[in-house]
Amino acid sequence: MITINAAKGPIKVECWEDVLERAGFTPNLDPTQHKLDSVIGRYVFGDMVKCGLSNCHTQHARGYIVATTSGLETNIGKDCGKRYFGLDFDHMAKQFDIDMTAYENRDILWSFSFQVEELEEKITALRTTNKGADWVNKNASALMNPAKLPLPITRQLSKLVKQRSGTYTVDREANPEELDEMEAKAGRKLIRPQYVTDYEVNIRGIEALYPENNLRELLVLQLLDELKAFKELAIDNLSNTQLSRWKMWATSVDLTLEKAIVSIEYGRVLLIKENLEPLSRLENLNANGELERFLAFLEQLS
Structure with a gap:
């Protein structure tokens, strides 16, 4: 991959031959005769290329394209760049990397911004469809809540979650x-x-009760709440730290959605009357109408 910082923003160059054909590029620059002006590109290859400094020519797989005050350009690795151009090169290379990362992150966020409305509609559909995420979350949460269902039931299910098996x-x-x-x-x-x-x-579908599959956490906290905050952002004014944080979130959205879809399927398997009915055989369910309360819960699942 080759990235060059052009006047209108970074561009991707297809092959090394395109770099060699740039006006002013030389693969044999004498660093004692030229002063570094700026770092204008970077590259990462599977194959090796020679350093463009006349007194080096060491082969390397990653490095930078630099411009000199005389208008000439060449390519150098990080070590020889620092060796022959000193701390100026080190500072310029680091700043170039920071600027390119910020540009790429900002570009990702602008592209993502056009998907927001579609994502919100998809999440709403996942939540409100028949036996969708909201239905699964409500009933799965009840299975773990002693205030909603008998303690022997919630205790047994907690054990199953802890042992990661139904x-x-x-x-x-x-x-x-x-x-x-x-x-x-x-x-x-x-x-x-x-x-x-x-x-x-x-008990099939016990995975629906695992903490990492909590649908409120996935769809509301990790997606909807974050989408709401994202829509308020002024992308062009974000700091590098903010750009990095939101880029990481934006690129994780598809995976979070997939996890939610899988969790809904787990919930639909779990929340079947016949699947949960064996829990009614647990001891201590006959006192204070607890068995009847659990059976009523199973009936409403249908």
């Missing part, structure tokens, strides 16, 4: 017949009590 088993004390069978297999007397698996449950 599978769990419920054990019970072995009855006499099962003990006899266990001892027969072991060929010895076993210490009491012994336990057997009463049943195994696999």
Whole structure:
């Protein structure tokens, strides 16, 4: 990649031959006879090119295009630039990199600004469609909230989230017949009590409850709130730090949207009555109408 700072802004040059053909460019500049005027370009290659200084010609894959006070141009690597042109080159190269990064970030943000309305419409559609993000978020949040659903339910789901799996088993004390069978297999007397698996449950879509898949965080806080703030920006007046911050956010939007879409699908799988019904077999759900409260929650999912 070759970037040259032209009068109307940076331009991308396709190949090294285009640089060699620039008026005033020389691949054999004597640094003792010329004074550095400015850094006007930079390049990064997979292949090597020779340094343009007559007393160097070291091959390198990245470097800068510089202009001299005499009007000549050449290419040099960072080390030889500093060696032959001193701190002036070092300062100019750093400033060029800062300016080019700021220009590229600003260009990205201006391009992104034309997508804002479409993004807002897409997010609204994701939230309001049948069993969309708002529906998933409301019901998934209830599954983790003891104020909304019985504590045994929310506690069990919290355990599943912590273990990053929707599978769990419920054990019970072995009855006499099962003990006899266990001892027969072991060929010895076993210490009491012994336990057997009463049943195994696999809650599908448990990923919808993982913190990183929280739909309010993804769609409202990370996208809508940030879009609102972005629309208030004066892009041309942003500092380099602000440009960097907003460029990082703008280039992450597509990934955030994808995460939200996947989370909605997880939620639709999770929030199916038959999928969550096995939780009604948990102990301590019969007191104070808690089982009925959970079953009513399952019914409204349909």
